Amino acid sequence: RFEGITMAPPDPILGVSEAFKADNHELKLNLGVGAYRTEELQPYVLDVVKKADKLLLEKGENREYLPIEGLAAFNKVTAELLFGVDNPVIRQQRVATVQGLSGTGSLRLAAALIERYFPGAKVLISSPTWGNHKNIFNDARVPWSEYRYYDPKTVGLDFEGMIADIKAAPEGSFILLHGCAHNPTGIDPTPEEWRVIADVIQEKNHIPFFDIAYQGFASGSLDTDAASVRMFVARGMEVIAAQSYSKNLGLYAERIGAINVVCSSPEAAARVKSQLKRIARPMYSNPPVHGARIVANIVGDSALFKEWNAEMEMMAGRIKNVRHKLFDSLSSKDKSGKDWSFVLKQIGMFSFTGLNKAQCDNMTNKWHVYMTKDGRISLAGLSLAKCEYLADAIIDSYHN
Numbered sequence: 001r002f003e004g005i006t007m008a009p010p011d012p013i014l015g016v017s018e019a020f021k022a023d024n025h026e027l028k029l030n031l032g033v034g035a036y037r038t039e040e041l042q043p044y045v046l047d048v049v050k051k052a053d054k055l056l057l058e059k060g061e062n063r064e065y066l067p068i069e070g071l072a073a074f075n076k077v078t079a080e081l082l083f084g085v086d087n088p089v090i091r092q093q094r095v096a097t098v099q100g101l102s103g104t105g106s107l108r109l110a111a112a113l114i115e116r117y118f119p120g121a122k123v124l125i126s127s128p129t130w131g132n133h134k135n136i137f138n139d140a141r142v143p144w145s146e147y148r149y150y151d152p153k154t155v156g157l158d159f160e161g162m163i164a165d166i167k168a169a170p171e172g173s174f175i176l177l178h179g180c181a182h183n184p185t186g187i188d189p190t191p192e193e194w195r196v197i198a199d200v201i202q203e204k205n206h207i208p209f210f211d212i213a214y215q216g217f218a219s220g221s222l223d224t225d226a227a228s229v230r231m232f233v234a235r236g237m238e239v240i241a242a243q244s245y246s247k248n249l250g251l252y253a254e255r256i257g258a259i260n261v262v263c264s265s266p267e268a269a270a271r272v273k274s275q276l277k278r279i280a281r282p283m284y285s286n287p288p289v290h291g292a293r294i295v296a297n298i299v300g301d302s303a304l305f306k307e308w309n310a311e312m313e314m315m316a317g318r319i320k321n322v323r324h325k326l327f328d329s330l331s332s333k334d335k336s337g338k339d340w341s342f343v344l345k346q347i348g349m350f351s352f353t354g355l356n357k358a359q360c361d362n363m364t365n366k367w368h369v370y371m372t373k374d375g376r377i378s379l380a381g382l383s384l385a386k387c388e389y390l391a392d393a394i395i396d397s398y399h400n
């Protein structure tokens, strides 16, 4: 009976890493998955995480199940990190926070909540967006459509298109927004543009749904990167926000994140939380404890918290340095007069090169540079030493 099951296609992002592993060329470069690497292109465990790990080991904590909603100390600090400790919505207990299986699992919980309590409501996602968004809403049976976001002509934001599409969406739609460091484009709205986006969402009674997977990683500051979310919340809007600690604490495999639903009253928040728990229970029962303890311990200790912020700045700084070096290499090597300044304007882990599929194939087949076929490269996987080589590959592929 299993004979009838057909082969699933490889994941467009994670499949890249599999192809990379199978290549034996000495110059090969994996710019596919968004995971931070050191200048030596090795995975990086934050020192502050190692310290927190050691403390946890010394404390000898047990391995009992967490409650369905996760570790209380984690849920408290994660909401505070996102909204700000003094945010009235926290004091007024208007936020339903549930620990999720990192960003992905938290998004999936929210999708299930939408499917159950807003039947027929549509989620609007940016074009393009992180590939997994479509999978998540498809699997949760939530209808979605796209709003314009990226303008290939300017290699920037199609702000007018974005606003027009959000306006045209059926009233009460969920508008999925990347809190900072948009994946895959690296293009974020300006503060002024964010205000206009909030105006339109408010006018149309839409609900903003933030996916914030890079808080602290875009600018190096946790507060700066949460400004978009906090601006919507300050307007008194109901907001959904999915958080991830994969990138900013390098806790990828620990699967630690949270879903937050900002409600109009503490009573509504309590009801929403109860329903999120009801959704989580038959899916996975309760979340893993280790990452939650690490986050709670780091944020709850002022020395460790300071250290985390410094390491985040260091990681964000390394990516910025690589950006500059890549831009310099492209500009000095390319004689065609092409404007490469988009590399500098984009923020976060990624650069959206504008390379089309055939050009991406050239990057991989001829130059052994592994990347997703949408033209995205992860600068977090690039070293200063490899910038010149990458610039050669990009220039050759562009003019191919």
Ligand code: PLP
Pocket (backbone or CB within 6 Å): 034, 101, 102, 103, 104, 105, 130, 178, 183, 211, 213, 243, 244, 245, 246, 252, 257
């Ligand atoms: N959302 C976006 C936009 C992302 O880029 C990512 C990771 O790359 C995630 C969510 C979720 O990642 P994780 O499930 O590891 O937290």
Ligand code: TYF
Pocket (backbone or CB within 6 Å): 013, 014, 032, 033, 034, 035, 104, 130, 132, 183
């Ligand atoms: O590179 C990206 O955009 C992500 C990375 O469980 C990723 O897809 C990889 C595995 C995972 C979640 C995110």
